[in-house]
Amino acid sequence: MSADHLAYLPLTEPTFYILLSLAPGKKHGYAIMKDVRALSGGRVRLSTSTLYTALGRLLEQELIERLSEEQGGGPGLPRKFYALTDMGRRVLEAETVRLQGMLREARLRLREGGT
Amino acid sequence: MSADHLAYLPLTEPTFYILLSLAPGKKHGYAIMKDVRALSGGRVRLSTSTLYTALGRLLEQELIERLSEEQGGGPGLPRKFYALTDMGRRVLEAETVRLQGMLREARLRLREGGT
């Protein structure tokens, strides 16, 4: 059941943002791309190769799941929707705990003699 | 002078901890290994291959520099000491800013409807 979510850490930056983008609810690939860009203040611009290979991997790892396909709702190919699994959410939460730990130590060490 | 320190981000977890380990002052490789393990609450255990290839890369990137070699101060081969360069410190500081941004967004998105 709990399936050792620690084994998926650390997440890479693209993977972290993809999962975080899905945290509020389902999205399709292209929407994730734009959301990650906004979410990171314009800093992280996923290429399509990074995005779709990451989505494939996350599906295989069952950190996300495929939902229904939406037909003709606008321009472009049919949208494929993805959502976080419970496991995916737990991994994302564990990652934030990891980040907190790193940040805590960094603050301690960079103050000493720092700016 | 400022040499675009953003280009070195994101740091990988091992690289981040190696630089952070050097933040308070110079250390030799093996000391970094032990320090990183302690610093991360036992979670991050650098293999020697990760450590020494990372040190080589960081030297090449001039994020760290080599100091004097210490002879016969104890068991093992002679110790080689490393220290952060100004550039290395700036990269480490920039990385903590990046981590802060990720954590801020993660907190916002994981609260909504989360545990």
Added chain:
DNA sequence: TCAGTATATATCGTTATATGACATATAATA
């Protein structure tokens, strides 16, 4: 005395992941 452990360095082959370049298709807009 001598075997084991901790200290200290380093390389090699494999694997995982990101990334730029390329490819395809659709609808809206100028």
Added chain:
DNA sequence: TATTATATGTCATATAACGATATATACTGA
């Protein structure tokens, strides 16, 4: 009607981590 934004995907390459392996030294306990 040409361009742009939307939307999907693959391929080759580069980077970095990591387990395995190797070498050398000093201390410690049986």
